[in-house]
Amino acid sequence: MPRTRHARLDCSPGCAVEATLQFIDGKWKGVILFHLFERTMRFSELRRRLASVTQRMLTAQLRELERDGLVARTIHPEIPPRVEYSLTERGRTLHPVIMVLKDWGDMHALPAPAPSAAA
Amino acid sequence: MPRTRHARLDCSPGCAVEATLQFIDGKWKGVILFHLFERTMRFSELRRRLASVTQRMLTAQLRELERDGLVARTIHPEIPPRVEYSLTERGRTLHPVIMVLKDWGDMHALPAPAPSAAA
DNA sequence: CATGGCAGTATCATTTCCCATACTATGGGT
DNA sequence: ACCCATAGTATGGGAAATGATACTGCCATG
Secondary structure (H helix, E strand, O other): OOOOOOOOOOOOOOHHHHHHHHHHOOOOHHHHHHHHHHOOEEHHHHHHHHOOOOHHHHHHHHHHHHHOOOEEEEEEOOOOOEEEEEEOHHHHOOHHHHHHHHHHHHHHHOOOOOOOOOO | OOOOOOOOOOOOOOHHHHHHHHHHOOOOHHHHHHHHHHOOEEHHHHHHHHOOOOHHHHHHHHHHHHHOOOEEEEEEOOOOOEEEEEEOHHHHOOHHHHHHHHHHHHHHHOOOOOOOOOO
8 A cells, every 4th residue: 555645535525635645656656547548468578568667566566556456467377377367347437537648748747749740 | 736646647548537536536635626616715814724733744735735726826925924715717617516526425425414303 | 598578565765744843023911 | 820722833853754876687680
């Protein structure tokens, strides 16, 4: 579990906001989810996409997402091992949330992507 | 500044997600923003609404929101001091984001609000 | 035989976050 | 003179999150 953002989720209605953040907080969860929306991926694939994540962290974040019922972990008993991560139904309900976050980030958070042909 | 979630925001497109989270992460920012969407408030008002936040923390979170251009701080030179916090235009663009977070929380994150007349 | 890929664990160190408490300044009320 | 409210700042400590590095076991490849 990441930091328990609030001991009790009773800070009037606003706290549902925090309740949601509790699930996608964690330095990599947002990006992990984002990639899993594209499709199911195996561990090494995610690792390559995230580049700067350590193995330890990626495992930890995936375990939390799994514990929270957002991601499913499927082990294929092969050699070499193959473990696939996919979104659960509950995980898929986060799609609009992640997309809104991404859209806002694209519009307001990033430095502005090189005004090449911008009028 | 809260944790710099990522040194560089280059983790492929997914990182816009993290870019956004960078602004609303911090134990109280989500709720602060939520309340400021209702209306401008002074420091003590916010404090009462958040109840369990410490003065130090509230100040810190507000300062970060201000630094990020999401919240404006207006000092009225009176006695006793009056300082009002309001959303900037940029801050208001977060409205859909916060609302999506809140809605997901209401639907999926909270324990389920007492199945009184639920069939 | 040595190396590399897969999917992890284990251990240790650091960074960051958050809390509790005490303190400041001004003026009003009693 | 003393206490209250407002809006903070200062200081110190402890917990949580993240990072770096090394190690495991199996097989295929060269």
